[in-house]
Structure formats: structure tokens, C-alpha cells
Amino acid sequence: xxxxxxxxxxxxxxxxxxxxxxxxxxxxxxxxxxxxxxxxxxxxxxxxxxxxxxxxxxxxxxxxxxxxxxxxxxxxxxxxxxxxxxxxxxxxxxxxxxxxxxxxxxxxxxxxxxxxxxxxxxxxxxxxxxxxxxxxxxxxxxxxxxxxxxxxxxxxxxxxxxxxxxxxxxxxxxxxxxxxxxxxxxxxxxxxxxxxxxxxxxxxxxxxxxxxxxxxxxxxxxxxxxxxxxxxxxxxxxxxxxxxxxxxxxxxxxxxxxxxxxxxxxxxxxxxxxxxxxxxxxxxxxxxxxxxxxxxxxxxxxxxxxxxxxxxxxxxxxxxxxxxxxxxxxxxxxxxxxxxxxxxxxxxxxxxxxxxxxxxxxxxxxxxxxx
Amino acid sequence: xxxxxxxxxxxxxxxxxxxxxxxxxxxxxxxxxxxxxxxxxxxxxxxxxxxxxxxxxxxxxxxxxxxxxxxxxxxxxxxxxxxxxxxxxxxxxxxxxxxxxxxxxxxxxxxxxxxxxxxxxxxxxxxxxxxxxxxxxxxxxxxxxxxxxxxxxxxxxxxxxxxxxxxxxxxxxxxxxxxxxxxxxxxxxxxxxxxxxxxxxxxxxxxxxxxxxxxxxxxxxxxxxxxxxxxxxxxxxxxxxxxxxxxxxxxxxxxxxxxxxxxxxxxxxxxxxx
Numbered sequence: 091x092x093x094x095x096x097x098x099x100x101x102x103x104x105x106x107x108x109x110x111x112x113x114x115x116x117x118x119x120x121x122x123x124x125x126x127x128x129x130x131x132x133x134x135x136x137x138x139x140x141x142x143x144x145x146x147x148x149x150x151x152x153x154x155x156x157x158x159x160x161x162x163x164x165x166x167x168x169x170x171x172x173x174x175x176x177x178x179x180x181x182x183x184x185x186x187x188x189x190x191x192x193x194x195x196x197x198x199x200x201x202x203x204x205x206x207x208x209x210x211x212x213x214x215x216x217x218x219x220x221x222x223x224x225x226x227x228x229x230x231x232x233x234x235x236x237x238x239x240x241x242x243x244x245x246x247x248x249x250x251x252x253x254x255x256x257x258x259x260x261x262x263x264x265x266x267x268x269x270x271x272x273x274x275x276x277x278x279x280x281x282x283x284x285x286x287x288x289x290x291x292x293x294x295x296x297x298x299x300x301x302x303x304x305x306x307x308x309x310x311x312x313x314x315x316x317x318x319x320x321x322x323x324x325x326x327x328x329x330x331x332x333x334x335x336x337x338x339x340x341x342x343x344x345x346x347x348x349x350x351x352x353x354x355x356x357x358x359x360x361x362x363x364x365x366x367x368x369x370x371x372x373x374x375x376x377x378x379x380x381x382x383x384x385x386x387x388x389x390x391x392x393x394x395x396x397x398x399x400x401x402x403x404x405x406x407x408x409x410x411x412x413x414x415x416x417x418x419x420x421x422x423x424x425x426x427x428x429x430x431x432x433x434x435x436x437x438x439x440x441x442x443x444x445x446x447x448x449x450x451x452x453x454x455x456x457x458x459x460x461x
Numbered sequence: 462x463x464x465x466x467x468x469x470x471x472x473x474x475x476x477x478x479x480x481x482x483x484x485x486x487x488x489x490x491x492x493x494x495x496x497x498x499x500x501x502x503x504x505x506x507x508x509x510x511x512x513x514x515x516x517x518x519x520x521x522x523x524x525x526x527x528x529x530x531x532x533x534x535x536x537x538x539x540x541x542x543x544x545x546x547x548x549x550x551x552x553x554x555x556x557x558x559x560x561x562x563x564x565x566x567x568x569x570x571x572x573x574x575x576x577x578x579x580x581x582x583x584x585x586x587x588x589x590x591x592x593x594x595x596x597x598x599x600x601x602x603x604x605x606x607x608x609x610x611x612x613x614x615x616x617x618x619x620x621x622x623x624x625x626x627x628x629x630x631x632x633x634x635x636x637x638x639x640x641x642x643x644x645x646x647x648x649x650x651x652x653x654x655x656x657x658x659x660x661x662x663x664x665x666x667x668x669x670x671x672x673x674x675x676x677x678x679x680x681x682x683x684x685x686x687x688x689x690x691x692x693x694x695x696x697x698x699x700x701x702x703x704x705x706x707x708x709x710x711x712x713x714x715x716x717x718x719x720x721x722x723x724x725x726x727x728x729x730x731x732x733x734x735x
Contacts, residue, residue, distance in 0.1 A: 327563035331626075334523050335577050336552035 093144055095122040097129075105135030111142045114150030123153040130157050140169035151180040221418045225348065228340040232349075243346040251312035251347070252354020256361060258311070263295070263303050263362040267369025270294045275377045284378045288385055291370030292393035297401045300362040302449060305408045308355065309441035313416035316347050317437035320420025321430045329421075344417045348410070355409035356402060363401065400461060404452050408445055415441045470550055474537025475500050476634045476666040477522060483530030484517055491517050493690040495531070504660050504667040505695075506677045509687030510708065515670045516560075518687065519638055522668070523557055524548075535634070553581050556627030560638040562619035564611040570597065570622045571607035577629040593629070600625035601655055617648040621655075628659070635660075637669040641676055653679045674713075674721040686712075 093112040100107050108126065112118065130136055136158055140146070155177065158165040167177060232239045274290040320343055323329055329339050367389070374380040380388075419437035423430050475498050482495040491514040499505050509515050520526040522533055524540050533540050535551050543551065556577075564573050575593040578584060584592070597607050600621040606614070614622060620640060627635060640656065641649035653673075657680040660667050671677065677684055677698050685695040688708045694701060702713045702722065712718055 323566070326561060326566065327559045328565050330520075330525055331557065331559060331563040331565070333525060334552065334555070334557045335580055336549055337576075337580055 093118075095119040095150070097122060097126055099129055102137065105137070106130065106133045107137040107139065109139040109142060110154070111144070113144040113146075114154065115145050115147045116149035119150050119153060123150075123157070126154070127157040127160060130160065135164050135166075137166040137168065140167060140173050143169075143173065146173055146176060148176070148180050151177050152184065155181055155184065217422070218418065221421065222414065224340050225344060225414065225417075228338065228345045229348070231341065232345055238341070239349075240342060240346055243342070244349045247346050247350035248354055251308075251315070251350050252358060255308060255311055255354075255358060259304050259307055259358050259362050260365040262307060263300055263366040264369040266299050266303055267291060267295050267366035267371075268373050269369075270299070270366075271370040271373030272377065275373060279378070285380070285388065287374055287378060288370075288380065288388040289392045291367065291374070292389045293397055295366035295370060296363060296393065296397040298449070300366055301359050301401050301404045301408065302445065304355065304358050304362045304405075305412060305445040306442055308351070308358070308409075309412050309416075309445060310438050312351060313412045313441045314434050314438050316413065316416030317420040317423075317434045318430070320344075320417055321423030321433055324421065324423045325425060325427075325430060339421070344421075347417055348413045351409045351413040352406060355412075356405040359402060359405045363398065396461060400452075400456055404449065407448060407452075411444045411448060412441045415444065470535075470547070470554070471537035474534065476536055477668060478534040478537070479518075479522065479531065480534075481531035482518075482521065482528055482533065484514065484521060484526070485529050490690060492531075495687075495691045497685055497692050497695070499666060499668060501666055502664055503682040504657070504665075504669065504680055506681035506684045506698075507668065507670045507687060508672070508677065508684060508712065513687040514690075515687055516638065519636060519668070519670055523555070523636060549581070553630050554632050555634040555636065556630065556632040557636040558620070558623045558627045558638065558640060560642065562611070562623035564614075564619060564622055564626070566611050568610075569607065570602070570609055570611070570614070570625075573611070573622060574607075574625045574629050577626065581630055593625075596625040596628050597622070599628060599659070601651070616643050617645075617652070620644065620652060624655070628663075631663070633664070633666060635665050635667045637667065637671075639670055639672060641671065641673045646675075649673060649675065650679070656680055674718055675724070678721050678725040 095110070095112040095114045095118055097108050097110045100109070106129075108129070110126075112122070114123075138154065138158060140154075167174060169177070271287060271291050274287040275284060278284045278286055278290070320329075320339075323343070329343075332339050332342060371382060371385050374385055375382065416437045419433040419440070423433045477497065477499040479495060479497040482492050482497075484490075484492040484495075495518070497518075507515055507518070517526060521528050522535070524533075527541070536554065538547050538551060540548075540551065564570070565576070568576065571590070571593050574596050575589050578589045578592055582589070594604070594607060598604065602618060602621050602625065606618060606622070611619060611622070624637075624640075627637075637656070641652050644652060653676050656667065656669075659665060660680070669676070669681070681698060683695055684698050684701055685692050686701065686706070686709055687693070688706065693706055694704055694709060696704075698713075701709055704710065704713075713722070
């Protein structure tokens with residue numbers, strides 16, 4: 091039953107006659123369709139006999155019409171009525187004029203994209219300011235009237251975005267502490283200064299790694315989920331439904347997320363600090379034989395609490411940034427799935443970038459302050 | 462809530478009054494000099510081809526989109542210049558059923574219906590819970606469905622739950638965005654009947670965007686036709702059949718339009734004979 095498409099040609103008094111056979115379908119017509127086009131080039135009168143054809147689909151019909159119309163002036167089709175109907179249907183669709191597509195030159199397009207990019211940076215900066223202003227108003231409103239705050243949402247988000255991140259944050263910083271310890275131990279041992287490994291671990295963990303690792307993990311874990319949740323709600327018109335009820339989405343969605351992260355972040359950083367020190371301690375104890383008593387007394391005398399407070403002071407700022415960027419990107423989601431994906435990606439990338447940037451700014455400030 | 466009600470909005474003004482509305486997205490004009498007045502107590506269907514700006518009109522009226530020109534008055538109050546107090550008064554008096562229901566997906570159906578009550582009233586938990594159950598029953602949902610999450614509902618149930626939420630504050634003005642789209646014909650007919658019943662017994666003014674000819678014949682008092690960037694006609698559906706506007710003619714006198722009209726006539730004749 092399944093036969094590849096084929097045809098035979100014969101010369102008649104009026105012109106050429108093609109007798110088609112086999113299945114003229116998208117999957118079976120190759121290569122007969124191209125041969126047919128070549129066979130009919132320059133022929134003025136064609137008679138196409140389709141009575142012996144197996145199956146015909148729109149792709150096959152299109153190829154036959156294309157071959158026949160390419161050069162022939164009169165085409166005579168001999169076919170069963172349903173085949174004729176299909177040919178007519180395809181013929182009409184081919185002849186229906188499509189809207190003209192304006193082809194832009196790549197050079198033109200290149201400059202257009204640059205222009206759009208520049209304008210978008212400006213617009214995005216403006217939008218960010220609008221968002222921050224709106225968030226400030228929401229915070230002020232919450233402070234003025236704490237009974238209006240959706241505390242249930244705040245604390246459930248605190249659990250989900252904050253406490254549930256505890257295992258991953260603790261595990262990651264434990265290993266970071268251990269790695270710093272190992273590297274330091276190996277290097278310091280070469281000139282017999284292995285006791286300074288405690289100082290190295292202390293400064294690295296207390297000042298930088300605890301807060302950076304927590305921020306990066308939360309940007310990937312909570313910031314992206316904020317953006318995705320709010321974005322999906324926006325796509326589903328849930329935010330519109332809030333607005334018509336007079337519920338400000340900043341009160342109902344953004345503030346609880348902001349609050350949750352603001353509260354959870356310093357606690358997570360504290361846990362990360364303990365875990366990082368524990369990781370360093372394990373290495374120092376097992377590799378260098380520096381016991382916990384020595385480790386902590388050394389930590390207190392050489393490192394001191396200043397470094398701890400320097401690290402902790404970054405926590406609220408980074409919490410604001412990560413929650414703000416996540417919620418802002420979520421609110422920017424349009425009606426389509428592609429923009430959801432783009433905004434969730436942007437929330438993570440922007441948040442990590444901002445984390446590193448802010449950390450650098452803090453480092454500069456504290457250096458100038460000599461802390 | 463009740464004390465400040467009377468002084469807020471004009472009770473006698475038409476629920477919706479749109480004057481000279483001009484909407485555009487960049488240089489693409491959607492509405493130009495559009496006028497529409499919906500009188501109290503009417504169920505008005507809004508029809509129009511794809512891209513004629515039905516949803517834009519709805520979004521403009523409910524304040525989600527700021528118009529580029531013209532005024533929108535709800536109960537006589539120009540919404541663009543409404544104070545926060547007036548807005549709150551307006552929000553208490555309308556309900557919106559979005560096309561996909563737009564139920565808050567992290568809340569159960571009952572919490573969805575209760576949310577407007579929590580937001581706008583000082584009622585206790587028990588009263589709100591009871592009222593939410595009442596609205597869920599009014600919208601024709603089974604009693605157990607209050608505990609379900611929106612993702613567990615069928616398309617028809619989502620529409621009913623959305624309607625229950627829209628009715629939560631006992632609004633006088635109800636907006637429906639294609640309430641029967643995506644429903645099978647039996648559910649559509651049942652939903653139409655539900656809206657008609659509620660509109661009659663609760664004295665609602667209804668603004669309904671629809672493509673469903675059966676709904677137009679079944680429940681509307683008047684039909685507003687959006688074409689050529691404005692409302693070209695607003696009349697009962699029987700009168701629109703006689704219009705000579707080309708779009709209206711092709712809409713009502715196409716094969717589907719005629720089938721709906723005849724079905725209604727046959728039904729009317731049958732009920733007349735009984």
C-alpha cells in the first residue's frame with residue numbers, strides 16, 4: 091500500500107502528460123517532487139493525471155501545483171473529486187496574499203538594537219526607582235499601621251525563604267571554611283607559621299564568606315522563587331484581581347517577601363559563620379593538631395569581634411537587594427512565558443552581580459575607615 | 462463601612478459612564494471618541510471582533526489601564542480624579558470575574574472568596590467564613606469545593622469560584638470577561654442562567670464581554686457593539702439583528718448567529734405553546 095511517489099511522462103499532441111502514482115505526502119514524495127518540477131520546466135501545456143495516485147496531502151498538492159504552475163500556461167488535471175477539492179483548497183491558500191514582511195537590513199537593525207538597549211537601561215533605572223519608592227511607601231505604611239500587615243504571609247515566607255535554606259547554607263559554608271583551612275594550612279606550613287591558619291580562617295569566614303555564600307545561595311534560591319511566584323501571578327491576572335479589590339500588591343506580595351528575607355538573612359549569616367568556623371576547626375584540628383581550645387582562644391585574641399560585625403553589617407543591605415531585585419523582576423513579567431523565564435534569570439544574575447558589587451563597596455568603605 | 466456609604470457616591474448616576482474615551486498603544490489607536498453608558502440594572506453584553514479593544518475597555522473602566530483621553534465615571538465618580546476614599550467606596554461596589562478566573566493560586570477557594578471580605582469589612586472570622594460559604598453556594602459550587610486549591614478545579618468550577626469571589630462584597634456592578642469561554646455548551650448554558658438569576662435577584666448591573674451568541678440571546682438586556690474604534694450600536698439583541706452596519710450584519714446573520722436566533726425563537730415558541 092505504501093509506495094513512494096513517482097510519475098511517468100509522455101508526449102501528447104497538446105504538450106506533455108504526467109501520470110502520477112504512489113503517495114504524494116510530505117514524508118513520501120521526496121525526490122519525485124523535484125524531478126517533476128524539472129520535467130515540466132518550459133512546457134506550455136500540461137496534463138496531470140492523478141487518478142492512479144495513492145494518498146495526497148497538502149504538502150504533495152502544493153508541490154504538484156508548484157511544478158505545474160512554474161511554467162505551464164494551461165494545466166489540465168485529471169483526478170478524483172476529493173483530490174480535485176484538495177488541489178483547489180491548496181491553490182486558494184497559496185494565492186491568498188500574505189502581508190508583506192518588511193525586511194530590515196542587518197546594519198539598520200544593529201543600530202536599532204543598540205538604541206533600544208540604551209533607552210532600556212534608562213527606562214529600567216527609572217522603573218527601579220519607581221519600585222523602590224513604592225516599596226518604601228509600603229514599608230512606611232506597614233510601620234504606621236502594623237495591624238494591616240499580612241503577618242501570616244510574612245512568617246510563612248520567612249520559613250520557606252529563610253529557614254528552609256538553613257541546611258544548604260550551613261553545608262556550603264562548612265566546606266568553604268574547610269577549604270580555606272586546608273589551603274592556608276598547606277601554604278603556612280612551608281614557613282612554619284601554621285598557627286596563623288586560625289587567623290586566616292577567622293577573617294575569611296567572619297568577614298566575607300559567610301555573607302557572600304549566603305547571599306549567592308539566597309539569590310539563586312529565594313530571589314528566583316520570588317520572581318517566579320510574582321511573575322506567574324501576574325501572568326494569571328491574579329495581581330489585576332488584587333488591584334480591582336483595592337489591595338496593593340506591594341502590601342500583599344512584596345512587603346512580606348521583603349520582611350521575610352530581611353529577618354532571615356542575618357540569622358542565616360550567623361549560622362553560616364558558625365558552620366564556616368566549624369569547617370575550619372575540623373581541618374585545623376585534624377591537619378595541624380590545633381585543638382578547639384587553642385583555636386577559639388586564638389580566634390578571640392587575633393581576630394576579635396570587629397570582623398564578625400563587619401560581616402553582619404552587610405547582611406541587611408544584601409537582604410534588601412536580593413528581595414528587592416527578585417520582587418521587582420517578578421512585577422516586570424509580561425503576559426508571556428518567555429518573559430517569565432527572562433525575568434527569573436535576570437533576578438538571579440542581577441542579584442549576584444549586585445551582591446559582589448556591594449561587597450566591594452563595603453570593602454572599600456571599611457578599608458578607608460581602617461576597620 | 463455603612464455609615465460613610467451614602468455620602469460617597471451618587472446613587473442615581475449610571476453605574477458606568479464612558480465619555481470620549483481615547484486609548485492607544487504607541488501609535489496604534491484602539492478607541493477613539495468612544496461613548497458608553499450603562500444604565501442601572503441592565504445586563505449589557507459587549508461584543509466586537511478580535512482586536513477591537515474589548516479587554517482594553519474593561520481594563521480602562523476598572524482602572525487597571527489609564528486612558529489616553531476621555532473620562533470614565535463609575536457611579537458618577539470620575540475614576541481618574543477619585544480620592545483614596547472614593548476609590549475604596551467604588552471597590553466595595555464592584556466585582557470582576559477575569560477571563561481565566563485569576564483566583565489566587567496559593568489560597569483555597571474559600572480563602573479566595575473570603576479575601577475581599579477581610580479586606581473591606583470588619584466582620585469577625587466566623588461571619589466571614591459563613592458568608593464565604595454562602596457565596597460559594599450561590600455560585601453553584603458543591604459545599605466541599607471551598608477547601609480545594611484553584612489548581613484542583615475544572616474550568617467551569619474556576620469560573621464559578623471566580624464569580625463567588627466577585628460577588629463576595631455584594632457588588633452592584635459586576636464585570637465579566639468572557640464568562641463562558643472555554644466551557645462546554647451545557648456548562649455555558651448553566652452559567653448563563655446563573656448570571657441571569659443573580660442579576661435579577663440581586664439587582665445587579667452587569668458588564669459582560671462575550672463571544673458567545675447564545676449568551677447574548679439568553680441573558681442580555683442590551684448589547685454594545687465595538688467596531689471602528691467606538692461603540693457603533695447599543696440596543697437589545699433583537700433590534701441589532703435589523704442593523705445595517707456591515708460587521709453587525711455578518712455577526713448576527715452569519716451561520717452561527719442565525720442558528721442561535723432560531724434556537725431562541727423555537728424555545729420561545731415552545732414555552733408559549735405550553
